[in-house]
Amino acid sequence: MRILQALRNKSIREGLLRSLGNLGAMVEENLKRYPYLLEYAEELKAAKLEVARNYDYWLDKAVRRAEEKASVYIAKDGEEACRIIGDIIGRGKLIVKAKSMVSEEIGLRSYLEAENEVWETDLGELIIQLSNQKPMHVIAPAVHFSEREVIRILGKLGIEGRNAEELAMAVRNFLRQKFLKADFGISGCNAFAVETARIFLVENEGNIRLTTSLPKAYIAIVSLEKLLPNDELALKSIIVQSAFVGTFPPSYINIPERDGTHIVFLDNGRSEVEEGLEEQLTCVKCGRCQLECPVYQIIGNVWGGETYSGPMGIGWSAITNTLENSYDMLFLCTLCGKCEEICPMKIDIPRIIRHLRKTLAISEDPHEPPPKKVKFFKNQG
Amino acid sequence: MVSLYKPRIIADFVRESIKKTGNPLGVQSSKLTTWHEGLKLSERSKRLLFTGLLYQLSPYTVRITEILSRFEESKVEKLVERLIQSKTLRVISSLAPILKVPKEEKEYYNGIIRKIAQILLKQKVDFGYNPGLDLYSGILFYEIGDEEGFAEHASRVVRILKEKGVEEVITIDPHTTYAFKVLYPEYTDSEIEVRTYFELLDDGIEYGKIKPLSDVESVAPVTLHDPCYYGRYLELSNVPRKILTSLGIEVIDVRNSGKLTSCCGGPVESFSPNLSETMAKYRAEELKGKGCMVTMCPICLSNFKRVRAPFIDFAELLGGLYV
Ligand code: SF4
Numbered sequence: 001m002r003i004l005q006a007l008r009n010k011s012i013r014e015g016l017l018r019s020l021g022n023l024g025a026m027v028e029e030n031l032k033r034y035p036y037l038l039e040y041a042e043e044l045k046a047a048k049l050e051v052a053r054n055y056d057y058w059l060d061k062a063v064r065r066a067e068e069k070a071s072v073y074i075a076k077d078g079e080e081a082c083r084i085i086g087d088i089i090g091r092g093k094l095i096v097k098a099k100s101m102v103s104e105e106i107g108l109r110s111y112l113e114a115e116n117e118v119w120e121t122d123l124g125e126l127i128i129q130l131s132n133q134k135p136m137h138v139i140a141p142a143v144h145f146s147e148r149e150v151i152r153i154l155g156k157l158g159i160e161g162r163n164a165e166e167l168a169m170a171v172r173n174f175l176r177q178k179f180l181k182a183d184f185g186i187s188g189c190n191a192f193a194v195e196t197a198r199i200f201l202v203e204n205e206g207n208i209r210l211t212t213s214l215p216k217a218y219i220a221i222v223s224l225e226k227l228l229p230n231d232e233l234a235l236k237s238i239i240v241q242s243a244f245v246g247t248f249p250p251s252y253i254n255i256p257e258r259d260g261t262h263i264v265f266l267d268n269g270r271s272e273v274e275e276g277l278e279e280q281l282t283c284v285k286c287g288r289c290q291l292e293c294p295v296y297q298i299i300g301n302v303w304g305g306e307t308y309s310g311p312m313g314i315g316w317s318a319i320t321n322t323l324e325n326s327y328d329m330l331f332l333c334t335l336c337g338k339c340e341e342i343c344p345m346k347i348d349i350p351r352i353i354r355h356l357r358k359t360l361a362i363s364e365d366p367h368e369p370p371p372k373k374v375k376f377f378k379n380q381g
Numbered sequence: 382m383v384s385l386y387k388p389r390i391i392a393d394f395v396r397e398s399i400k401k402t403g404n405p406l407g408v409q410s411s412k413l414t415t416w417h418e419g420l421k422l423s424e425r426s427k428r429l430l431f432t433g434l435l436y437q438l439s440p441y442t443v444r445i446t447e448i449l450s451r452f453e454e455s456k457v458e459k460l461v462e463r464l465i466q467s468k469t470l471r472v473i474s475s476l477a478p479i480l481k482v483p484k485e486e487k488e489y490y491n492g493i494i495r496k497i498a499q500i501l502l503k504q505k506v507d508f509g510y511n512p513g514l515d516l517y518s519g520i521l522f523y524e525i526g527d528e529e530g531f532a533e534h535a536s537r538v539v540r541i542l543k544e545k546g547v548e549e550v551i552t553i554d555p556h557t558t559y560a561f562k563v564l565y566p567e568y569t570d571s572e573i574e575v576r577t578y579f580e581l582l583d584d585g586i587e588y589g590k591i592k593p594l595s596d597v598e599s600v601a602p603v604t605l606h607d608p609c610y611y612g613r614y615l616e617l618s619n620v621p622r623k624i625l626t627s628l629g630i631e632v633i634d635v636r637n638s639g640k641l642t643s644c645c646g647g648p649v650e651s652f653s654p655n656l657s658e659t660m661a662k663y664r665a666e667e668l669k670g671k672g673c674m675v676t677m678c679p680i681c682l683s684n685f686k687r688v689r690a691p692f693i694d695f696a697e698l699l700g701g702l703y704v
Pocket of ligand 1: 282283284285286287288289290311342343345346347
């Protein structure tokens with residue numbers, strides 16, 4: 001979608017502002033009522049930075065602990081992760097998925113769909129799956145769809161309902177059959193406690209609980225920035241994330257421990273991040289910066305990279321090496337600084353964006369087109 | 382693929398213009414420093430009013446943005462880009478004549494600076510003005526990611542001011558203020574003192590010089606659009622509010638003000654002028670109906686004016702009240 005087209009598409013703004021209206025006040029209320037949240041956030045940022053500086057050490061430790069109770073794999077990049085998961089699953093299987101940005105990042109759904117039946121079980125993500133789009137927001141992927149559009153999209157599956165409640169109920173009924181018959185459940189991970197090798201997942205719909213427990217086997221994708229030394233920090237991490245999403249306390253906290261668990265640790269650029277981008281790795285993906293960004297509020301995920309969009313999306317796209325096609329996007333940021341102001345981790349996103357712009361500004365010959373492939377790895381200059 | 386004016390081309394134009402003419406649009410510098418005529422300000426003062434040229438450049442920016450806006454994502458977008466590029470190559474400093482900036486507009490923005498100077502004079506603030514030392518801060522270098530270019534430009538500005546014995550500058554816009562207060566100490570060996578004109582007025586209140594207005598009843602409440610650099614980065618938004626309150630003027634704030642202020646969209650005006658306009662429209666909508674809409678940044682002001690939102694500058698408001 002082009003910018004002018006996005007400007008005309010009022011439903012992006014309406015959806016995002018509706019979300020901000022619902023959630024924003026709740027975040028502010030949470031912060032007022034539970035002042036310890038800010039302390040947690042600060043503690044968490046320090047811990048995440050510390051881990052980010054020593055991923056080798058923490059990954060090694062995580063793998064050893066995890067091997068005591070699960071089959072463990074390490075994937076260097078998205079392609080490898082898809083291959084590993086594809087090999088675990090085989091073909092002709094029924095798979096239910098929890099909403100996971102990391103699985104979007106590596107293109108897992110479409111990879112598996114080639115030879116299996118795959119269902120997203122988060123209502124918003126299911127709509128994204130059926131409409132073949134990228135998520136609008138990290139937490140609320142389908143905010144930009146009107147009720148009418150949702151009715152039409154779900155209608156493709158024969159799911160009917162006159163309003164949101166009826167549709168949600170009908171989707172639940174539809175998915176129940178899938179959960180019961182599923183061979184594999186797949187989820188991401190909100191925080192991973194290295195000491196205990198526990199996966200922490202937070203949600204409000206209850207579908208993650210079913211995804212991780214009902215199917216015959218369960219696969220978790222744990223990207224490196226989710227590693228935290230212990231249970232306490234992992235719990236604090238999901239508390240901070242849900243409080244800054246707005247829904248706090250969350251309806252469900254899951255710590256799935258079961259037979260038939262496979263854990264895939266995913267790097268995909270994270271361990272090679274250069275100093276200027278390091279701070280982004282402390283992000284808890286609450287999506288607050290997306291809702292509060294004045295550019296994002298208007299053109300939504302048109303502004304961003306292939307998977308991650310908005311203020312946080314610039315850093316994440318650079319980390320996961322998908323920024324090169326959307327390099328010009330860096331210049332749609334006004335550097336207004338609102339994202340940093342409202343970010344629980346106080347990530348200096350404007351600094352990250354200026355840092356990435358540098359690559360363009362310093363190139364020698366002004367008449368050369370911008371570099372096609374922009375490398376952000378520290379050892380490649 | 383998303384289409385916007387190629388940042389690379391815009392960035393190069395800006396960088397080359399600054400290098401050749403001292404300002405990002407390539408306008409002849411002498412045209413930008415005429416606002417003070419007749420005010421008899423000393424050129425030799427150690428404390429100078431330093432406009433940083435942004436108010437004076439606004440009418441030119443508006444004109445350019447209007448042109449860019451018309452052709453954004455149109456068939457001739459690429460042609461416009463090439464034109465900008467060719468400017469970079471050859472006739473860089475001759476941009477101004479083809480723009481046909483209306484005289485009234487230039488006078489309007491010059492008038493705002495004049496008001497600021499008059500208010501300061503009225504407050505008996507001791508300061509001077511030297512057109513030859515009124516330079517562009519270079520902050521666009523920094524914003525487009527060219528830190529080296531910024532450091533070079535900033536060092537030159539600091540050297541020139543130092544050579545002439547300037548010890549303190551009075552700034553009038555948030556971008557120049559941020560450059561001097563935060564960036565110059567970091568990127569240069571600047572020891573130049575910086576105060577915004579409204580901080581000096583605030584001192585005036587402390588000394589009891591600013592008195593509540595006698596006819597407060599007749600002044601409508603005000604709502605302030607805090608520029609991002611003042612509201613968020615420099616945390617100065619309480620100062621204009623204090624001044625207005627001490628004059629007995631009610632200030633009505635929305636949630637998105639002060640540290641949470643929302644951007645007017647100005648800084649992306651050349652990359653996607655239509656996005657920039659839409660941002661200004663929505664921001665104006667948010668502030669509408671709260672009171673007289675006031676801002677204190679030439680980029681915000683001109684962006685709002687471009688979408689016909691009735692904003693005035695803080696200096697216009699004060700000037701109207703007691704000059
Ligand atoms: S950058 Fe900050 S506000 Fe944005 S998603 Fe990450 S943690 Fe949340």
